[in-house]
Amino acid sequence: MIPVTTFEGRSVAVFGLARSGLDAVRALMAGGARVAAWDDSAPRVDQAREQGFPVRDLREMDWDGLDALVLSPGVPLTHPAPHWTVEKATAAGVEIIGDTELFFRERAARDPACAVIAITGTNGKSTTTALIGHLIRSAGRAVSVGGNIGTAVLGLEPFGDDRAYVLELSSYQIDLTPTLAPTVGILLNVTPDHLDRHGTLEHYAAVKARIAEKAETVVIAVDDDWTRGIADAAEARGDRVVRVSAREKLGVGVFVRGTTIVSASGSAETEIADLSGIGALRGEHNAQNAVAAVAAALAVGLDPAQIAEGLESFPGLVHRMEEIGRRGKVLFVNDSKATNADAAARALASFETVYWIAGGRAKSGGIAPLKGLFPRVRRAFLIGEAAEDFAMTLGNQVPHELSGDLATAVAAAAEAAANDPSNAAEPVVLLAPACASFDQFADFEARGDAFRRLVADIDGVTLKSREAA
Numbered sequence: 248m249i250p251v252t253t254f255e256g257r258s259v260a261v262f263g264l265a266r267s268g269l270d271a272v273r274a275l276m277a278g279g280a281r282v283a284a285w286d287d288s289a290p291r292v293d294q295a296r297e298q299g300f301p302v303r304d305l306r307e308m309d310w311d312g313l314d315a316l317v318l319s320p321g322v323p324l325t326h327p328a329p330h331w332t333v334e335k336a337t338a339a340g341v342e343i344i345g346d347t348e349l350f351f352r353e354r355a356a357r358d359p360a361c362a363v364i365a366i367t368g369t370n371g372k373s374t375t376t377a378l379i380g381h382l383i384r385s386a387g388r389a390v391s392v393g394g395n396i397g398t399a400v401l402g403l404e405p406f407g408d409d410r411a412y413v414l415e416l417s418s419y420q421i422d423l424t425p426t427l428a429p430t431v432g433i434l435l436n437v438t439p440d441h442l443d444r445h446g447t448l449e450h451y452a453a454v455k456a457r458i459a460e461k462a463e464t465v466v467i468a469v470d471d472d473w474t475r476g477i478a479d480a481a482e483a484r485g486d487r488v489v490r491v492s493a494r495e496k497l498g499v500g501v502f503v504r505g506t507t508i509v510s511a512s513g514s515a516e517t518e519i520a521d522l523s524g525i526g527a528l529r530g531e532h533n534a535q536n537a538v539a540a541v542a543a544a545l546a547v548g549l550d551p552a553q554i555a556e557g558l559e560s561f562p563g564l565v566h567r568m569e570e571i572g573r574r575g576k577v578l579f580v581n582d583s584k585a586t587n588a589d590a591a592a593r594a595l596a597s598f599e600t601v602y603w604i605a606g607g608r609a610k611s612g613g614i615a616p617l618k619g620l621f622p623r624v625r626r627a628f629l630i631g632e633a634a635e636d637f638a639m640t641l642g643n644q645v646p647h648e649l650s651g652d653l654a655t656a657v658a659a660a661a662e663a664a665a666n667d668p669s670n671a672a673e674p675v676v677l678l679a680p681a682c683a684s685f686d687q688f689a690d691f692e693a694r695g696d697a698f699r700r701l702v703a704d705i706d707g708v709t710l711k712s713r714e715a716a
Contacts (some may be wrong), residue, residue, distance in 0.1 A: 248274055249401050253352045255279035258312055260305055260341075262332045263319020264291040267399035271317050271346040272300055274401040278353075283308060285332075305332060311341035318343055320395075320419035345423025347416065348399045352426060358406035362547050365394075365427065366539075367416045367458045368435025368468070370589075372396070375435060375536040377564050378413040378528075382544045382557035383411050395420060411547060418454045431543045432462030435535060437473035438589075452477070459486060466542045468535050470494050489542045493534035501542045503534045508541055508558075510551070520555040526570045527563030530597035566695035568594060572710040573704045576672065577664040579702045582679040583695030588616045591681035595620040601669035602626055602660040604653070607682030607694070609633035614640050614681050621645050625664050625674070628656035632686045652687065653678075653694070657701040676702075 251274045261272050265287040283303040286292050297300045316336040323330050324343070336343050354361060365378045373396045376458050380392035391403040394414035404410060414429075421427060437452045456477045461466040463566075465488045467478040481488045490500035501510050506523040519541055528537050537558065544554050563569055563685050569581040575652050578599075585591040587610050595601060595617065605614065606629045614637055627647035629637050632647050641647045650656035657676070664674040678698045680691075688694040702708055 248277060249353055249403060250352065251275050251280065251348070251349045251401065251404050254280040254314065256509035257281065257314040258283070259315050259317060260285070260308070260310075260313050260336075261317045261319075262286065262303075262305060262321050262330075264288070264295045264300070265319060265321070267346045267401075268317075268319045269295065269300065270399040270402040271349060273321075273447060274346075275317070276301070281387065294700050302365060305335070310335050310341055311337065313341045315342045318345055318423060319448065320345055320417060320423060324419075324422055333435060341505050343423065344425070345420055345425040346399060346401050346421045347394065347414070348426060350414075351424060355408060355426070355428075361406055361409075362411040364397070364411065364413045364431040364542075364543050364547065365416050365429035365431045365458055365462070365572075365687075366414065366433040366435070367421060367455055368433070368457040369438045369455075370593075371435045371532060371536045371539075372415045372417075373678065374533065374564055374567060375433065375539050376413055378536060378540040378558075378561055378699070379543050380413045382540060382549060382554055382653065383413065383563050385557040385560060386465070386544075386553040387639060396711065410582050414580055416458065418451060421457050422454050424457075426461075427457060428461040429458070430462070431464045431466060431546045432458040432473055433466040433539050433543055433617065434458050435539055436471050437477075438471070456480070459488075463487065464489060464546045466491060466539055467548070467696050468492060468539055470535060489546065490534070490543050490567070491538040493531050493538060501538045501545075503538060508534075508538055510541065513615050516601065517551055519551050520558045522558075525561065527561050528558070529568060530593055532593045533568065533597075539709070564690060568597065569695070571699055572648075572708045572709050574661065574708045575665065577667075577676060579661075579672050579676045579704075580678065581695045581698050582677065583684070583691045583698060585679040585681060586610070586615055586691055588612055588681050591679040592617055592620060594669055594677060594679040595623055598673075598675040599623060600625055600669060600674045601634060602628070602664040602667075602674060602676045604628045604630065604650075604656045604660055604676070604678045604698075605680050606633045606637055607680045607688075608686040609636060609682050609685050613637065617681070618644070625667065626660070628660045630656050630680075630687070631682060637681075648691065653697055654701055657698065661705055 258281045261284045281378045285305040383390040389410040394412045395417045396415040459481045469475045492502045508519040566583040571579040582594040628650040660676045667674040684694040
């Protein structure tokens, strides 16, 4: 835990008693702040009270006596309407911040020189964050990884020991972090998302762009119009910008040539690593994650040999293009995190011969946007509520069967892949549902875990060992 001493002796309200909120309460109390904690969920309030947290109904408090409101990132700040705590804080002139802001204030006070790499973007944040942490760790340096992934930021190890921090940040967290000033700020991409919370795509992009405003080095993947514009604006301000791309050659920056990551500086080019043999980094989307991670690693002092070694040993994230194991030439891949068509498209585009397990609780648009990738699918195995609708979309283009449940689908897909008539070099049994999981599982993690267990029970499967990313 990182004690927050910058609010010692001051009064702070914390709203939201999930993971990040509870860690914020702990950190503030450890630093000597007077804390009042609350949540709209009565069960959460009761649980916090039972655990000894200082719960107090913020609706009944005198807000004029507060120095700050620490708002959990899941609570609306502006859209679709400000939360009632935001309205009370605004009326009383109370500062509204998040747990990431507490982290940056404490860093400024305690260890301003420590390396902090902050990553944002619509897609790819978690993989890029985990990959950067893995690269730094594999080079023998102390590193803590968290934020919007894994451990909440204030639950990480305290400053010191020349420790680097690698933080995944959502747009919600950035919105609550006015002094955001990472050593390296990374922006991966901007596509429409969370517009219910930001109102417009323009506002969403502007929030994401704040990752660049005070960073010592700005790494921006320039593969979409929004990020190119943000890179141009950052360079116009005089910021130190490192452009990266998975799609085009750059004169200066980090890019992918074929499957090779190249760092370019004018006329000089350095080949860093070949991605073709790294299963955890398949596909263009992961190439973008990799070039951003390489640029960040170079910026904090890792050399190309250390980076190449780290890339080769990266195990990937669970439930995200996770290679579970093999039986003969058949590869089993868990992409349970692919809960919509966009995410499933990235998985399907990464393999040539796919035995596809899809379905669950459908989202808007279903799998119609994936029609261009249907030629890669040898057979589809459909589960859950969406099975019949998906079958109609597949029609005569893709052989398919209504498996109903995951166990039936895995058994049938494994058998079909083992007898692939095309004699492909690597038939892939791919769980990329393009659906939410809530019809049959508690969440996508539970669905992915079930897939892993089912694959492990297949005779002759050799499971891939994992290490912490």
